[in-house]
Amino acid sequence: MSSSDLLVSLNQKALNLLEEDAYKIEKLIEIQMENLTTRQCPLYEEVLDTQMYGYSREIDFAIRAGLIPANVGKELLNKLERNLAKLYEALNKK
Amino acid sequence: MSSSDLLVSLNQKALNLLEEDAYKIEKLIEIQMENLTTRQCPLYEEVLDTQMYGYSREIDFAIRAGLIPANVGKELLNKLERNLAKLYEALNKK
Secondary structure (H helix, E strand, O other), X not given: OOHHHHHHHHHHHHHHHHHHHHHHHHHHHHHHHHOHXXXXXXXXXXXXXXXXXXXXXXXXXXXXXXXXXXXXXXXXXXXXXXXXXXXXXHHHHO | OOXXXXXXXXXXXXXXXXXXXXXXXXXXXHHHHHOHHHHOOHHHHHHHHHHHHHHHHHHHHHHHXXXXXXXXXXXXXXXXXXXXXXXXXXXXXX
């Protein structure tokens, strides 16, 4: 494998991992949201904050390690935040 | 640069970043510990837990992205935990 192929492969792997992690967080939060009794609970807020923090640390590391460009990392984080906001809105309309 | 040189360089960069991050967490916790009034405070515990969680997410990502071997990641996390425990002991003896 050439060094440019290797870099593309590592970058793609990093991106896939980050997208998978965002999806896992969405699913986790969705399950928590569906349990309406806990949605107003401080524990729920804490889970959300902790997950977002952990994800932002992963993304920051991937950027610094040269695996993804900074703008892609920012977009991944924004996308997760938008998706979580949509989930929250959808549930409030029920 | 050959692909093996590139991989060594990316791996070394990832390791350096993780070591720097552990050092920053140690310094942050040390400063917090020196402020004795806050050491028993839940907020302090929360800062420690959050930092350790964020660091474990970074390490987990680095392992999955193929940048460091799993045993190296585990050792980095153990080392940080040991160093924080030492700081805590040293301060309690004062």
